[in-house]
Amino acid sequence: MELFFLLLLVVLMAIALGSGFPVAFALPGSAILTIGIAAGSGYLFAGDPGAYFSHGGPSQWLSAGVTNFRGIYWEAERDTLIAIPLFVFMGIMLQRSKIAEDLLVTMARLFGPVPGGLGISVVFVGALLAATTGIVGATVVAMGLISLPAMLRNKYSVPLATGTIAASGTLGQIIPPSIVLIILADQLASAVDQAGSLRQTLYKASTGELSMPSDYSVVSTSAGEMFLGAFLPGLVLVGLYMLFILGFALLNPKSAPAVHEEGTFTRAFAGKVVLTLVPPLALIFLVLGSIIAGVATVNQAGAIGAVGAMVMAGYRLRDGKRGAYSPAILAILALLGLAVVVSFFGSVNIKLIQTSDDVLALVLAIIAVSLLLIAILWSGWRTLKFEDTMRGVMVETAKTTALVFIILLGAAMLTSAFRAFGGEELVKNFLQGLPGGFWAQFLIVMLVIFILGFFLDFIEIAVVVVPIVAPILLADPEANVTAVWLGVMIGLNIQTSFLTPPFGFALFYLRGVAPAVVKTLDMYKGVVAFICLQLLALGIVGLYPQLVNYLPNRSSLLSETAPPPKNPRLQYCMETLIYEDFQQNGDKILSAIQSVESIDMSYLPEDLRDDVMDGLEKAKEAMPQMEAIHQAEAEVAAAAGAYKPVHTQVRAIERDARRLDDRIADLQVIVDRSGETGIYTAAQGERAQARIDELKARHEALMAQIPSDWQDTYTTFAKIQKAEDVARMTYRRTVDQAYEPIAELKAILNGADLVASFKPELEALKAEVPTLDPKAAEEAISAMRSRVGDAEGTSDIRDGLNEARKIMRSRQPNAEEAVAEIDKSIAALDADLAWRRKGAEEILPQLETFDDAVAANIGVRAQNRLTTDMALDVAGCLSGHRDISLSF
Numbered sequence: 001m002e003l004f005f006l007l008l009l010v011v012l013m014a015i016a017l018g019s020g021f022p023v024a025f026a027l028p029g030s031a032i033l034t035i036g037i038a039a040g041s042g043y044l045f046a047g048d049p050g051a052y053f054s055h056g057g058p059s060q061w062l063s064a065g066v067t068n069f070r071g072i073y074w075e076a077e078r079d080t081l082i083a084i085p086l087f088v089f090m091g092i093m094l095q096r097s098k099i100a101e102d103l104l105v106t107m108a109r110l111f112g113p114v115p116g117g118l119g120i121s122v123v124f125v126g127a128l129l130a131a132t133t134g135i136v137g138a139t140v141v142a143m144g145l146i147s148l149p150a151m152l153r154n155k156y157s158v159p160l161a162t163g164t165i166a167a168s169g170t171l172g173q174i175i176p177p178s179i180v181l182i183i184l185a186d187q188l189a190s191a192v193d194q195a196g197s198l199r200q201t202l203y204k205a206s207t208g209e210l211s212m213p214s215d216y217s218v219v220s221t222s223a224g225e226m227f228l229g230a231f232l233p234g235l236v237l238v239g240l241y242m243l244f245i246l247g248f249a250l251l252n253p254k255s256a257p258a259v260h261e262e263g264t265f266t267r268a269f270a271g272k273v274v275l276t277l278v279p280p281l282a283l284i285f286l287v288l289g290s291i292i293a294g295v296a297t298v299n300q301a302g303a304i305g306a307v308g309a310m311v312m313a314g315y316r317l318r319d320g321k322r323g324a325y326s327p328a329i330l331a332i333l334a335l336l337g338l339a340v341v342v343s344f345f346g347s348v349n350i351k352l353i354q355t356s357d358d359v360l361a362l363v364l365a366i367i368a369v370s371l372l373l374i375a376i377l378w379s380g381w382r383t384l385k386f387e388d389t390m391r392g393v394m395v396e397t398a399k400t401t402a403l404v405f406i407i408l409l410g411a412a413m414l415t416s417a418f419r420a421f422g423g424e425e426l427v428k429n430f431l432q433g434l435p436g437g438f439w440a441q442f443l444i445v446m447l448v449i450f451i452l453g454f455f456l457d458f459i460e461i462a463v464v465v466v467p468i469v470a471p472i473l474l475a476d477p478e479a480n481v482t483a484v485w486l487g488v489m490i491g492l493n494i495q496t497s498f499l500t501p502p503f504g505f506a507l508f509y510l511r512g513v514a515p516a517v518v519k520t521l522d523m524y525k526g527v528v529a530f531i532c533l534q535l536l537a538l539g540i541v542g543l544y545p546q547l548v549n550y551l552p553n554r555s556s557l558l559s560e561t562a563p564p565p566k567n568p569r570l571q572y573c574m575e576t577l578i579y580e581d582f583q584q585n586g587d588k589i590l591s592a593i594q595s596v597e598s599i600d601m602s603y604l605p606e607d608l609r610d611d612v613m614d615g616l617e618k619a620k621e622a623m624p625q626m627e628a629i630h631q632a633e634a635e636v637a638a639a640a641g642a643y644k645p646v647h648t649q650v651r652a653i654e655r656d657a658r659r660l661d662d663r664i665a666d667l668q669v670i671v672d673r674s675g676e677t678g679i680y681t682a683a684q685g686e687r688a689q690a691r692i693d694e695l696k697a698r699h700e701a702l703m704a705q706i707p708s709d710w711q712d713t714y715t716t717f718a719k720i721q722k723a724e725d726v727a728r729m730t731y732r733r734t735v736d737q738a739y740e741p742i743a744e745l746k747a748i749l750n751g752a753d754l755v756a757s758f759k760p761e762l763e764a765l766k767a768e769v770p771t772l773d774p775k776a777a778e779e780a781i782s783a784m785r786s787r788v789g790d791a792e793g794t795s796d797i798r799d800g801l802n803e804a805r806k807i808m809r810s811r812q813p814n815a816e817e818a819v820a821e822i823d824k825s826i827a828a829l830d831a832d833l834a835w836r837r838k839g840a841e842e843i844l845p846q847l848e849t850f851d852d853a854v855a856a857n858i859g860v861r862a863q864n865r866l867t868t869d870m871a872l873d874v875a876g877c878l879s880g881h882r883d884i885s886l887s888f
Helices: 002-018 023-045 058-074 076-096 099-111 117-132 136-153 158-173 179-207 223-251 267-292 298-316 326-345 356-385 389-420 423-432 437-452 458-464 466-475 483-498 505-513 520-543 546-558 568-597 606-672 682-704 710-750 752-756 758-771 774-789 795-809 815-842 844-854 868-878
Strands: none
Touching (some): 002 023, 002 389, 002 423, 023 389, 076 298, 076 389, 099 117, 099 136, 099 267, 117 136, 117 223, 136 158, 136 505, 158 223, 158 483, 158 505, 179 223, 179 389, 179 458, 179 466, 179 483, 223 267, 223 483, 223 520, 223 546, 267 298, 298 356, 326 356, 356 389, 389 466, 423 437, 423 466, 437 466, 458 466, 458 483, 466 483, 483 505, 483 520, 483 546, 546 868, 568 606, 568 710, 568 844, 606 682, 606 710, 710 815, 710 844, 752 758, 752 815, 758 774, 758 795, 774 795, 774 815, 815 844
8 A cells, every 4th residue: 555655645746837826836735635645544444543644643753844944954064055046146146246258258359260160168167157157047048048139149059059058058067156056965964874874783783893983984974075076077067068069060050050240359358368267267166276276165156156246246236337336346346455464464364463463464354354345345336226126136035045945945845745655665676676787777877867858846855855765876886986976966967957848947047038939849859969968978977987086085185174184985995006116116115214224223112112113114014015915816806807797686686685684674564553453453464464474484484595505605705805904904013103203203213302392391380380389380390291291202301200299299398308319310311411412313214204204195194184286186086986885
């Protein structure tokens, strides 16, 4: 019966959407109706309102829907959605102020002389508008009104013209900043949590171990990472569009002729190009650049974009009039002033003012910020006064934002109902039962999304389909895909929903503004080629995940909050790169180790000298141990060829068997609660018991399909795999033990001057202690002890101070005895300083040379962060997808 109500849910939703009922109410309405009908049927026919639910009851799933409602608004982790109204405001402001229109007209004249130049200009402007507006309807309408007549007038092929405009208008869905990417990031954040739990459960069931290694965990994503991930795929799509139009024009010049306009390339036109093109590019740089550089969050970048769009609208609405650019010039001067203050004085913090320079920096910063606020308010006043622009933009922003959020809320209720009737488990079982593993599942999901794009808008697909399928795909360890890659792939696929006939929204928008001479069939013909290009882009990004993953990884590893080199997720890639370094520079590294071994260290403290020599011995073991890792990897790869098919077969059988176990457990509850005192009738209990017996028989039949030698096969491969794990852990311990004593010795020798500065302070303390009362003396000694502790390797010096402090805090304080102990500390300091200074002169330069040779390989795990070069290499390595399924 659960399947019947699941089908009823889908049918009700389809009828509501097909009849034109608002999506925002169709989604939750169909969910509430289905839950109500199922509850009523269960009460009437089975005496239990929850009888026809997969698990739980109607109140549980209705309350789950309400909980999802609350989650949209009140979960702090989901504040990314705040960026939606900001980016919507930015886009509508640029549309209403006719900046988009200026771009189209100017770029059309600029690219006109090139074969297919008008079409290329439409794609170029579509990409720029996508990066500044992201509003598909407004972009398609604007380009349809301005470019389509010009293209038809210049004898462009009608299908090519309409296809170019429709496809270029949809670029806002994938080129950041994009509302689609924000919504996908929000949905995937929840999906990652579910996927992590699924993968942890799978690891425990497969290996029997309670904890999964952290480098096998599913990595979450954010709107900022989605923006970075979609940037290169968006450029790939733009490039494909332009190459197609250029190739079409070269092969068929009559269908896309060059347009030569007299007097185009003049000084006045060049100025027009600069004034038209530079501000939008600057806004893109500020918005995306601030995210990429880690200066601003997505929400902050959205605020920057909204303010920037308002400043641009402020001068465009006064175009041609005196003082039109005054607010913009004032804003630019203010920003330059802030940049100068930051570059000369660093960060400005009113709480940390200490010097006159700090005061000057604060005053200059206040002046610059004040000028910026004046410019913003001035521009805002203009948009409010002229053509009632601000009011129109705010109303449209409120409408669009409300639409998005209401659909999100409705989809939350629909998802709860879908899960209530076992829909999620049904989808999961179907996908995981497909032959071909992850890629078969992925292709089916992509095909379903593509087909849904014929009928549904991107928001409905993103908020209904993604929460159901994303956890299943992300949890699969075979491909081990990242959430940002999956999000971008879905985003590229969703983009086709605007183009696919017969319900492509971009086609509707264009049909509304196209002249009567343009037939709808021509529009359908025109978009076919661009749909194929989108599918080609989808294939390229699927084959080369580095296009998506590299920029987010690069940004993460180069940011101020970059993970330390000991982060488990980085180790596999770091060790791959270090192996290559050892192969290329092994002789140089060994020479550096031997050079340090030959240094006379006899005058160093014995324990320190022994630690250094032990570290050097460990350093010499690092390269052979790395070679052992490489050999272990090769043995695993060799064994995996024969093991993987058997592993895949057995894990699939075990997965199906676990499903039967879960179903048996659910039915056993019915059996246990049936009878005169139970909530189920005796007949229901008997039917459940019969079903249990049937499922147990199926379970036994399934388990019988497991090869008889499976356990031996698994044990043999596990030993080979364990040898690789042991080799890696041994190497990591070795290099940590190898580099730590060297780093400690460097810090000690570098601290010679600091230690020397303690002697006058100790002498002053020695003279001061007899004059102080015991409590004050104890505090003075403690302060000096802490001060000495700031230098590495000063335990001998601190010993005397420790004893002096004990004396002064005892029941019978004795200043003379305390002074004697301070004398011991001074003597220890003199002895310490002698070998420190000698070592700083003789040993330290050679240690620096040694460090240059090993810091990026043997010593990399001990660094605070990766070097820029290594961070870039690791980012490139992490950008691929590594199959880890054999560890499950």
